[in-house]
Amino acid sequence: MSDSAKSHHLNPHGKGDKTHASDFSYVGIDAILEQMRRKAMKQGFELNIMVVGQSGLGKSTLMNTLFKSKVSRKSVLPDPEERIPKTIEIKSISHDIEEKGVRMKLTVIDTPGFGDQINNENCWQPIMKFINDQYEAYLQEEININRKKRIPDSRVHCCIYFIPPTGHCLRPLDLEFMRRLSKVVNIVPVIAKADTLTLEERDHFKQTIREELRANGIDVYPQKEFDEDSDDRMINDKIREMIPFAVVGSDQEYQVNGKRILGRKTKWGTIEVENIGHCEFAYLRDLLIRTHMQNIKDITGSIHYETYRVRRLNESNILFTAHPPEHPTPGTKQSQTYNLFTCTNPHCGDWEEDLNSNF
Amino acid sequence: LTVTKVGEGARAVPLAGHVGFDSMPDQLVNKSVNHGFCFNILCVGETGLGKSTLMDTLFNTKFEGEPTQHNQPGVTLKSNTYELQESNVRLKLTVVNTVGFGDQINKEDSYKSIVEFIDAQFEAYLQEELKIKRTLHSYHDTRIHACLYFIAPTGHSLKSLDLVTMKKLDSKVNIIPIVAKSDAISKSELAKFKIKITSELVSNGVQIYQFPTDDESVAEINSTMNSHLPFAVVGSTEEVKIGNKMVKARQYPWGTVQVENENHCDFVKLREMLIRVNMEDLREQTHTRHYELYRRCKLEEMGFKDTDPDSKPFSLQETYEAKRNEFMGELQKKEEEMRQMFVQRVKEKEAELKEAEKELHEKFDRLKKLHQDEKKKLEEKKKSLDDELNTFKQKKMAAELLLTQAQQAGGSTTLKRDKERKK
Numbered sequence: 138m139s140d141s142a143k144s145h146h147l148n149p150h151g152k153g154d155k156t157h158a159s160d161f162s163y164v165g166i167d168a169i170l171e172q173m174r175r176k177a178m179k180q181g182f183e184l185n186i187m188v189v190g191q192s193g194l195g196k197s198t199l200m201n202t203l204f205k206s207k208v209s210r211k212s213v214l215p216d217p218e219e220r221i222p223k224t225i226e227i228k229s230i231s232h233d234i235e236e237k238g239v240r241m242k243l244t245v246i247d248t249p250g251f252g253d254q255i256n257n258e259n260c261w262q263p264i265m266k267f268i269n270d271q272y273e274a275y276l277q278e279e280i281n282i283n284r285k286k287r288i289p290d291s292r293v294h295c296c297i298y299f300i301p302p303t304g305h306c307l308r309p310l311d312l313e314f315m316r317r318l319s320k321v322v323n324i325v326p327v328i329a330k331a332d333t334l335t336l337e338e339r340d341h342f343k344q345t346i347r348e349e350l351r352a353n354g355i356d357v358y359p360q361k362e363f364d365e366d367s368d369d370r371m372i373n374d375k376i377r378e379m380i381p382f383a384v385v386g387s388d389q390e391y392q393v394n395g396k397r398i399l400g401r402k403t404k405w406g407t408i409e410v411e412n413i414g415h416c417e418f419a420y421l422r423d424l425l426i427r428t429h430m431q432n433i434k435d436i437t438g439s440i441h442y443e444t445y446r447v448r449r450l451n452e453s454n455i456l457f458t459a460h461p462p463e464h465p466t467p468g469t470k471q472s473q474t475y476n477l478f479t480c481t482n483p484h485c486g487d488w489e490e491d492l493n494s495n496f
Numbered sequence: 497l498t499v500t501k502v503g504e505g506a507r508a509v510p511l512a513g514h515v516g517f518d519s520m521p522d523q524l525v526n527k528s529v530n531h532g533f534c535f536n537i538l539c540v541g542e543t544g545l546g547k548s549t550l551m552d553t554l555f556n557t558k559f560e561g562e563p564t565q566h567n568q569p570g571v572t573l574k575s576n577t578y579e580l581q582e583s584n585v586r587l588k589l590t591v592v593n594t595v596g597f598g599d600q601i602n603k604e605d606s607y608k609s610i611v612e613f614i615d616a617q618f619e620a621y622l623q624e625e626l627k628i629k630r631t632l633h634s635y636h637d638t639r640i641h642a643c644l645y646f647i648a649p650t651g652h653s654l655k656s657l658d659l660v661t662m663k664k665l666d667s668k669v670n671i672i673p674i675v676a677k678s679d680a681i682s683k684s685e686l687a688k689f690k691i692k693i694t695s696e697l698v699s700n701g702v703q704i705y706q707f708p709t710d711d712e713s714v715a716e717i718n719s720t721m722n723s724h725l726p727f728a729v730v731g732s733t734e735e736v737k738i739g740n741k742m743v744k745a746r747q748y749p750w751g752t753v754q755v756e757n758e759n760h761c762d763f764v765k766l767r768e769m770l771i772r773v774n775m776e777d778l779r780e781q782t783h784t785r786h787y788e789l790y791r792r793c794k795l796e797e798m799g800f801k802d803t804d805p806d807s808k809p810f811s812l813q814e815t816y817e818a819k820r821n822e823f824m825g826e827l828q829k830k831e832e833e834m835r836q837m838f839v840q841r842v843k844e845k846e847a848e849l850k851e852a853e854k855e856l857h858e859k860f861d862r863l864k865k866l867h868q869d870e871k872k873k874l875e876e877k878k879k880s881l882d883d884e885l886n887t888f889k890q891k892k893m894a895a896e897l898l899l900t901q902a903q904q905a906g907g908s909t910t911l912k913r914d915k916e917r918k919k
Contacts, residue, residue, distance in 0.1 A: 177520070469892075
């Protein structure tokens with residue numbers, strides 16, 4: 138079977154005007170874009186965001202601001218005492234939101250209690266476990282014989298890490314957490330409650346943070362190694378120069394210059410949340426929602442999840458080295474499990490041929 | 497650790513302003529555009545029904561290939577991949593042709609190579625999916641998304657080969673039946689032909705691909721088109737001037753059949769359905785229905801089972817280990833068998849060789865004896881000849897001696913005589 142790919146340009150000069158059905162040079166392949174769009178609109182999208190940070194850093198408010206509705210844990214499960222839990226809890230809340238016909242199932246995963254104890258050792262563990270549990274659930278569904286048409290995706294696509302606005306440098310807790318979790322999930326660090334920093338303090342803080350991340354080998358989103366092409370790299374380099382975004386959240390509207398905008402009103406002025414001169418909320422929103430949402434999900438699915446899967450499937454092979462087979466199968470570990478599913482040894486055929494040809 | 501989940505059924509929340517995730521479909525489409533698309537068509541039909549020409553017409557290019565001969569011993573599948581581009585959409589199109597279909601005298605096994613080919617593509621995808629380190633997002637999908645089944649324009653009914661083949665393929669691929677070279681049939685005959693074909697398909701339980709009617713934006717056109725199946729097509733890459741335009745057509749002395757004229761044939765309908773409206777659905781059906789069925793059957797065949805909800809959640813490791821032990825056991829058994837066979841063959845060969853050796857030895861001995869006998873004979877003969885020679889020599893010597901004696905005696909006798917005379 139020949140498999141040569143020959144390039145044909147169907148419409149080298151034309152624009153492919155769809156209305157001319159008699160235009161013989163137009164085939165209609167680009168109609169597939171419209172078909173995909175229709176399918177996507179019908180299916181809807183899923184997004185799972187986790188917020189991590191100490192109490193009081195404005196996590197819930199930021200979520201409400203990002204999605205312009207009451208999606209946070211506090212809005213759904215109001216806690217009149219505002220108590221800080223004794224251990225980390227993981228609270229996951231789902232909402233159906235819709236905008237211009239596009240439906241999205243948004244899940245916000247909150248982590249009250251993180252970093253709030255006196256001894257915060259291993260406080261990342263419950264979070265790691267939760268993230269890995271979601272990968273596990275997806276894997277289990279994926280390897281079922283009878284599996285669903287669309288595997289429900291509860292994997293954490295993005296983890297927003299809130300850095301307290303000290304203005305100095307990252308704390309050991311921040312470094313530990315981000316170092317461990319950047320290996321399993323996309324981390325987007327933000328400077329919380331950034332309205333306490335002046336612009337100079339902010340820039341200095343950001344630079345320090347970037348250097349510390351680099352020095353510790355922590356790869357936050359967008360990761361350099363996953364840039365697909367030079368266009369990608371250009372766009373992402375610009376973003377990498379700006380992270381972590383210094384954000385301010387608010388779900389209250391005020392009147393400024395005749396317009397109603399989201400902001401925080403203080404005695405010395407009103408901070409406009411969506412004004413990029415005041416804070417970088419708009420950049421965060423654009424990154425997460427308007428431009429890179431699909432990319433975030435892709436990296437979760439094709440890289441983080443696959444890494445988990447490889448590790449998980451290799452774990453089951455470790456059991457077998459304890460009972461080495463008498464006649465070891467030739468080939469790498471990978472091909473051993475591969476053979477498991479095809480129940481054939483690629484070399485058996487060769488041996489048979491040899492035998493037959495020699496006699 | 498407490499995990500609280502709220503909103504499994506999810507609640508609808510109104511938005512107080514523009515968030516911006518309405519750009520998601522665009523983001524998704526952009527990613528796909530960057531990635532490129534894949535579409536694989538299988539053309540099944542007898543030689544000479546215009547399969548290649550139709551592909552050329554549909555995609556507006558001249559794909560390579562010579563028309564095949566009619567004397568193929570069996571059915572083979574030939575696939576060619578082309579990269580097409582239209583505006584910003586890059587399509588990797590693979591066209592698979594059945595070479596030699598319907599040419600054999602005995603066509604009982606014709607469908608087999610087609611089914612094997614389709615299964616092989618599913619198998620390749622399944623194996624990639626089951627790999628530990630896999631690259632699904634950059635995998636070149638070769639699974640067949642649409643099967644165009646070319647029906648010969650007899651005007652009567654489906655051939656039994658067609659029925660059998662379609663029945664074998666309907667659970668593996670999306671079948672779109674088309675009447676080929678339909679300019680050979682008149683309009684009224686065509687209508688009757690289509691009805692006959694449809695009723696035969698239904699009565700034989702053949703499931704052909706139905707254009708989807710669940711999405712309201714295309715439901716109407718799709719359901720209309722469903723009623724026009726099978727499409728009666730004419731293909732042509734030649735252009736003829738009609739009025740002041742050049743159109744694709746077939747020119748006969750009695751008139752010109754215009755390919756893109758909907759009154760003349762259903763080519764436009766086919767193109768509309770196959771490419772412009774339902775390409776994505778064809779790909780999706782292939783993946784979520786046909787491939788899943790193949791996968792389910794294959795895994796069940798190998799003995800994998802899902803656990804029921806009552807029992808413990810199954811451990812990946814346990815299943816793998818169990819399967820692996822089973823497999824190793826089988827492998828050992830097979831190795832043992834091969835080893836024994838090997839030993840057996842060696843023994844047999846050895847015996848053969850020994851036998852041959854023995855024969856050779858015997859032959860050698862025989863020959864040697866023969867040689868010795870000959871030698872002996874020769875020696876005896878030589879001896880006898882020598883004896884003769886010696887005897888002869890002796891006689892000769894004796895004769896010579898006698899002669900010399902005789903001469904002496906004769907001489908002396910002559911002397912004596914002379915003496916006596918003289919006396």
